[in-house]
Amino acid sequence: MLDQLLKLDTNLFLWLNSHHSPFWDNVMWFISGRIEWLPLYLVLIAFIIYRFRWKSIPILIAAILTIALADQLAVKAFKEVFERLRPTHNPEIQHLVHIVNDYRGGSYGFVSNHAANSFSLAMFISLLFKNHYVTIGMLFWAFLVSYSRIYLGVHYPGDILGGIALGIGIGWFIIFIYRKFTERFMNGSSSSGISKVSE
16 A cells, blocks of 8 residues: 555656746746745744734744744654655656756655745744635745745655645644743733734
8 A cells, every 4th residue: 555655656746747847947946945935034024023013022933933843843753764765866766857956955855844844834824814815825835835846856745745734733733832822921912913813
């Protein structure tokens, strides 16, 4: 059963990765970058500070903790445990993989840090604001970042799905802890502020 799933994952990867062009090479390389999204992070920080004022301090701490936890768990609890070779390091298929700018990533790919990090933040922000447009925007961004890793040839779809599941779980867990914290130590004032955003 596992062998069949891995074969299906490999075949799906090769099909998705085979669809490329010079234009999309540049686009996906940009989307997959970390520094390139700094303006988005600054906008999110500014919006959170504008909306919650001094109450934004625990929110920003929780957001940082969300990404850090997702990033570390993806490596320590998955990559270093399962040791699944990335497509670019798999001797059976690496000659078939389309890569960009000679980028191959580290040896192991399960789960994807990009998927875990982006979906943990997307989940956190979505549950924080409970706004339809914010949710769609954040999830669309997280999906683009995740898909870019398949396009660049460094992750199987299974790596991405694993990262998505991990990220969503961590985002939900941290927002749950944050709400418990605010209910206990801030008399629920931040929680009521969050609910007003969704109204």
